[in-house]
Amino acid sequence: MKLDNRSNKLLEELISNPSVTSKDIEQKYGLTRRQLGYSITKINEWLTDEKLPEIQRTKKGFFIIDQSVFTTFSKGETSKQEDTSILSEEHRMHMILMMLLSKEDLSLVHFTSELKVSKNTILSDLKQAQQFISNYGLTVRYTRRDGYVLDGEEFQIRKLLLHVLEKILRLKNGAELLSRLVDIKAAEVKEITQRIESVEKKLNLKFTDDRMATMPYSLILVTRRIKKGNLIRAFYIKYEELSDTKQYHATEEILYDVADIPMEERLFITLYLLTTNVYWSEFLTEEAIPNLMEALDDMLRLFERRAVISIRDREQLLNKLLLHVKPAYYRIKYQLAELHDMQHTVSQEFMELHHLVKKSTEPLAELIGMPIPESETTYLTMLIGGWLSKQGDSIQEKTKAIVVCPKGISVSRLMYSQLKELFPEFIFLDTLSVREFQQYPFAYDLVFSPIALETDKKLFITSSFMETEEKARLRKQVMLEVHGYIASDLDVEEILAIVQNHAEITNEVQLSKDLYRYLHRDEADAIRKQRDKEPAMTLADFITPETITLRDSASSWEAALKVGAAPLIRKGAIDSAYVEAMVGEEEKDPYIVIGPNLAIPHATPEDGVNDVSMSLLRLKKGVAFTEDYSIQLIFIIAAVDKKKHLKALMQLMRLAGNEADQKALIEATDKETVVNIIQKYATN
Known part of the structure; x- marks a missing residue:
């Protein structure tokens, strides 16, 4: 009798450490109680064959081993092993899925024989597999005639195949394990590798080493499915988008011996080649994705502004980014596959850099039409971070600041804009609410806020809107605190x-x-x-007789928003959906109250803003906003960007600080009185 590798390792553990407990072994090797019991049974069967006493277990989980067993092992008589590994539940699940993806007529016996575990363990693993593949819209089905099979769209099955293949090949001796599991011969791997190398020559590029290690197995298993008739019936990628690429024509090198290959399968192999990472390409710009280089350039400029860094040799970096992003474009757009999960590889040194890169990927996400996945963003961070290190730059050496404002999105953006212009040499990481600040994960040096906060960093209290003198005073204060000098003292x-x-x-x-x-x-x-330089609209430009509504009361906050927004809907400045969005923002952003009786409800431009606009609803009797506030002045703000309404918002902030004028607005009997009060703030 032969001992499997897991049982052999456990026997060696018991011999070398006889005081170990069952719980210790389960934790060390990632085993369940049932798995450990199964291995102990196997060990005892082997000991019986070797005419040695069995190992006993006490109720407290200790092991009783006869001295003759120790004597036998001290003579070097070790057990013979099979070439298998101790597999975790996740690894077993991947192996089960690979069998389902590659074999037919599978029963529980096939799984138990291959994985060396009990039927109950396999049933448990199958449940875990079903839960996992539900993310792909797939199911595991069992019938007496067909055994265990995968059900679902073939394109989703292919995505699962590529994912599971990656997982297995990353195991120690993964290639050998996979070849045995699905019966792949070395000659097959050699043949398909030669075809891939031929493709490299046709495309004038070199695939990365890890891709070259994976691609032969991927293509072998995909072509097997094609030959068995498991075909992609409907393909959502347009023929015109891929058929002009070199990768499309290169598929002939891979599929030349597959008869009557459907167009959809050619497109799939083309897409697979397009999504495969390369480390060198002779023709970077050939067959370039329209506007990709421009999007990367915009992304890099956004990053430079946010990180307060000037990138040297940017053309070289852009080419390096393009080399990675071209395959990533197809990976993200068509969700065929992702890079390995890399977010945990970002060291603490790169956390803030990663944050800034992530915030700068908007042009790329807009071009692709989908958010950039974390794994791809992490890789971009590594590329950019390595480039900065090469040129001797680091954001760790720069002063990093955050803005904490309890008064809502619009006021926060105003503060952020003012401070960023006032301190162009600082990196401003984010603008945060108080709750977000309390859980903020990134490292920073300075905090700017209109309220006192509990922090061990340098805190500068500043008003939401700063006049000229306050800005000059704040800059001097900050520069003295941070650098010990004021700029005007420099020679x-x-x-x-x-x-x-x-x-x-x-x-x-x-x-x-x-x-x-x-x-x-x-x-x-x-x-x-x-x-x-930008056209600046005043508060009086927005708050006119047409956008003012005078009421005594409103039945609810939602009703008040509908009444206040009605003038803007009538003039086409916003859609009705914007009102619903403002109602929803109440729960996400309760800090829209900027005065004792004054609030500025708003949502995002994407929620239904057609033109920058504002309106005013005056209520003599306040309407309840949460449990803390009764609001009588509701200024609805609809912004199309971050700039056009800022001057008006600054003027509104001054109004919020004047209780006498707020009281006059509340008591006003006609719109003319309201306009006259508003006009006082529109001249500054």
Whole structure:
């Protein structure tokens, strides 16, 4: 009798550590109580064959081993092993799925014989497998005639096949295990590998080593399914999108001996080749995906702005990104496969970098039409992070700040915009509510907030809207705290001398002027000039007699929103869906109250905004908003971007700080009185 590998390992564990308990072994080897019992039975059967006493177990889980067993092992008489591994429940599930994907007429006997576990264990594993494949829209079905089979769309079965194959090949000796499990001969692997190498020559590229290790098995198993008649019947990828690619024509190298190959199967193999990672390509821009390079360039520029970094040799980095993103484009768009799960490989050093990269992938997500998966974002982080290290840059050395505002999205964005312009040298990671701040996972150095917060970082209390003097005062305070100096104290000549030691200056006079202008600039004037470039609408431009509604009361918050939004719906500025979205925002963002009786409900532009607009509903008797507030002034805001309504919002913030004018609005008997009060704030 031969001992399987698991039983042999357990016997060696018991001999070397006789005081070990059942619970210790279960935890160390990831075994269930039933699996351990099964192995002990096998060990005892082997000991009986060897004419040795069986191992006994006590009620407390200890093992009693006869001295003759120790003596036998001390002489070097070890058991003979089969070439199998100790498999976890997850590994067994993957092996069961691979058998279902590759074999027919399967019964419980086939599974128990292959995996060396009991029928009950297999039944439990099958339940786990069913739960897992439900994500693919697949089911495991059993009949007496067919045994265990997979049911579902063939395209989803192919996705499952590629996923399970990856998992098994990542095991130690995974290739040998897979070849034995589904009967793949070495000659088959060699033949298909040669075809892939021929494809590499046709495409003028080199696939990555890990892809080359996987592709032969993937293509062998896929072509087997094709030959058995397991075909993709309906394919949602348009022929025109893939048929002009070199990969489409290269499929002939792989499928030349498969008769009557349907068009859908050619497209599938083409897609598989397109989604496969490469580490070198002679023609990066050939057959480029329309606008992909532009999207990558936009992504990189967004990242540079957020990380306050200038990337050198950006063309080289863009080409490196393109090499990865071209296959990723098809992986993401058609959800055929993903990279290995990499989010846990992001070290603490790269957590904030990963966050900034993730926030910068909007152009790429917009081009593909789908969010960028975490695994792909992680890989982009590694590429960009490696490039920054190469050029000697790190965001760890930069000052990182967050903005914490309890007054809702619009006010938070206003604060964020002001502070980012005021401190262009800082990395602003996020704008957060108080609750988000309490659970914020990333490292930062500074916190800006209108309220006191419990934090061990430097906290700067600032108002939601800052006047010119406050901005200048805040910048001086922050620069003294962070760097120990104020910019205006710097000497231009000393800076020029330092620059001359490390770089060649082509126009010293102009550089001196530019440095002086920057170091002695008035921050508030610079910000105002920048903002003046954009058309700025005032509060009076929005709040007009047509957008004002005067009522005594409203039956509920929802009813108040409908009444307040009615003028904007009539003029076509918003759709009715925007009102429903604002109602939904109440639960997600209760911090829209910016004054004792004043609220600014809003939603996102995508929820139904056609034009930037605002309206005012005045209620003499307040309407309940949550349990804490009774609101009498409701300014509904519908924004199309982050800029056009900001000046009006700043003016509204000043109104929120004036109790006398709020009271006058509440008591107003006509719209003209309201307009006159609003006009006071529209001139600043």
